[in-house]
Amino acid sequence: MSGIVRLDRRAFMRNAGATAIAGAAGLAGVASPAAAQGSGGSTSSTSIPRLPDGRYDFDTPYNRVGTDCSRWDGPALRYPEGVFKYGMGVASMDFECAPCITEALHERVQHHNWGYLSTTQPLRDGILKWNGERHGLDLDPASVVISDGVYPGVIAALRSFVPIGNKVLLTTPAYSGFYGMARAARVDTVDSPMLYRDGRYEIDWDDLEAKMTADVRAIIVCNPQNPTGNVWTEEELLRIGRLALEHKVVVLADEIHSDVIRAGHRYTPFASVPDEAVVNNSVTFNAISKTFNLAAMKNAYYYSKSPTLLARVNQYHRAELSTLGVVANTAAYRDGAEWFDQANAYMDDNHTFVESFVAQHMPDVGYTRNEGTFMTFLDFSKVMERVGAEEKAAEGGDTAEEYFRDWLTYQSGVYLNPGSSYGTGGEGRMRMNVASSRQVLREACEAMAAAVRNV
Numbered sequence: 001m002s003g004i005v006r007l008d009r010r011a012f013m014r015n016a017g018a019t020a021i022a023g024a025a026g027l028a029g030v031a032s033p034a035a036a037q038g039s040g041g042s043t044s045s046t047s048i049p050r051l052p053d054g055r056y057d058f059d060t061p062y063n064r065v066g067t068d069c070s071r072w073d074g075p076a077l078r079y080p081e082g083v084f085k086y087g088m089g090v091a092s093m094d095f096e097c098a099p100c101i102t103e104a105l106h107e108r109v110q111h112h113n114w115g116y117l118s119t120t121q122p123l124r125d126g127i128l129k130w131n132g133e134r135h136g137l138d139l140d141p142a143s144v145v146i147s148d149g150v151y152p153g154v155i156a157a158l159r160s161f162v163p164i165g166n167k168v169l170l171t172t173p174a175y176s177g178f179y180g181m182a183r184a185a186r187v188d189t190v191d192s193p194m195l196y197r198d199g200r201y202e203i204d205w206d207d208l209e210a211k212m213t214a215d216v217r218a219i220i221v222c223n224p225q226n227p228t229g230n231v232w233t234e235e236e237l238l239r240i241g242r243l244a245l246e247h248k249v250v251v252l253a254d255e256i257h258s259d260v261i262r263a264g265h266r267y268t269p270f271a272s273v274p275d276e277a278v279v280n281n282s283v284t285f286n287a288i289s290k291t292f293n294l295a296a297m298k299n300a301y302y303y304s305k306s307p308t309l310l311a312r313v314n315q316y317h318r319a320e321l322s323t324l325g326v327v328a329n330t331a332a333y334r335d336g337a338e339w340f341d342q343a344n345a346y347m348d349d350n351h352t353f354v355e356s357f358v359a360q361h362m363p364d365v366g367y368t369r370n371e372g373t374f375m376t377f378l379d380f381s382k383v384m385e386r387v388g389a390e391e392k393a394a395e396g397g398d399t400a401e402e403y404f405r406d407w408l409t410y411q412s413g414v415y416l417n418p419g420s421s422y423g424t425g426g427e428g429r430m431r432m433n434v435a436s437s438r439q440v441l442r443e444a445c446e447a448m449a450a451a452v453r454n455v
């Protein structure tokens with residue numbers, strides 16, 4: 001590990017309160033700055049672990065504590081008493097990133113000048129090739145616009161398609177960020193709660209259509225759906241798309257999780273559904289920031305087969321790219337596929353691990369089998385009832401799920417995201433991130449099980 005990283009970690013601990021982090025460290029066993037000196041914390045491009053059979057090593061915990069990362073350092077700030085041990089919330093992976101990314105960044109930082117970029121062509125080439133090879137999507141290069149995040153693209157689209165005070169429709173539970181995007185665009189949201197049937201979230205088609213009133217001008221179709229993990233079928237996408245077309249609602253397809261698909265499921269790009277009019281009524285937003293854990297490298301793109309819709313989004317959009325973001329993303333598109341395929345298989349196994357762990361050790365917790373994403377949406381409503389979350393939350397002005405987030409952190413050290421931030425239908429649910437080493441995942445599950453057993 002470089003001296004710079006060590007120094008930053010110490011500085012962060014000073015600022016954040018060393019007690020909180022030391023508390024996390026001792027108990028989690030992997031989250032200590034000391035552990036970072038070992039196999040899990042190296043940042044050298046030559047030391048990224050490969051197992052003897054050539055596979056990447058996702059099993060060795062990689063210490064992120066003290067790197068100003070929101071998944072681990074955010075909750076440590078929230079619970080300064082040191083009760084926090086396991087950051088299982090924010091949607092970022094704990095794995096050391098693909099070596100090709102570190103190598104490309106390493107090479108670029110040897111040149112010490114950071115003026116404006118001249119071209120994003122290699123990045124564009126990477127986007128087109130990735131979509132073509134992995135998703136069978138033949139994108140017209142002229143239809144692809146590079147962005148610095150899905151947020152800025154969707155906000156621009158909302159500004160363009162939804163007059164201030166009009167509405168965007170969401171099938172809920174839905175990613176909490178959509179509410180923030182709507183606020184930023186000064187538009188309102190309408191929830192169409194999904195139905196929970198036979199262990200899967202399903203769209204309530206009657207409700208969805210009823211909600212497509214004249215003041216609803218856009219719908220966000222999240223595929224795979226965060227936080228429920230649905231990977232929408234072509235048939236489902238077509239049905240949403242035809243309803244939207246009929247009611248003059250533009251489809252904004254957020255496909256940021258599109259690479260993280262579990263075995264047995266298939267991602268269908270909205271732009272590939274077999275109805276030209278439906279496709280022409282849509283704009284798709286995507287990135288490889290979930291695929292390669294590049295969220296803070298600020299890079300994404302959007303495209304539309306309709307030049308008119310594309311031009312309307314462009315009116316409100318300006319990408320603010322950074323050199324390192326472009327370098328990292330370009331390298332990932334070009335050389336990262338093998339790393340990601342292995343990471344995806346590992347996360348798939350993590351889902352299976354959580355599924356069987358919950359069935360065996362937390363029978364009161366409801367499990368929904370994910371089809372995609374590395375998040376899982378657990379139903380803690382029975383436990384919440386036993387701890388009186390509803391009544392206790394009302395005293396403090398929190399939602400029951402926010403109260404339970406704190407309760408769980410104090411009782412087990414595990415920090416999850418409260419279901420109430422995902423709109424209607426999030427009641428009683430908590431979102432958990434499974435993109436960690438199996439050891440960290442197992443420890444977090446065991447700590448939760450012990451806490452839940454005690455009530």
Ligand SMILES: Cc1ncc(COP(=O)(O)O)c(C=O)c1O
Nearest residue numbers: 091149150151175226254256300
């Ligand atoms: C569905 C969805 N859309 C968008 C984002 C954020 O995208 P970005 O960081 O590119 O703005 C996330 C992050 O978790 C997400 O889950």
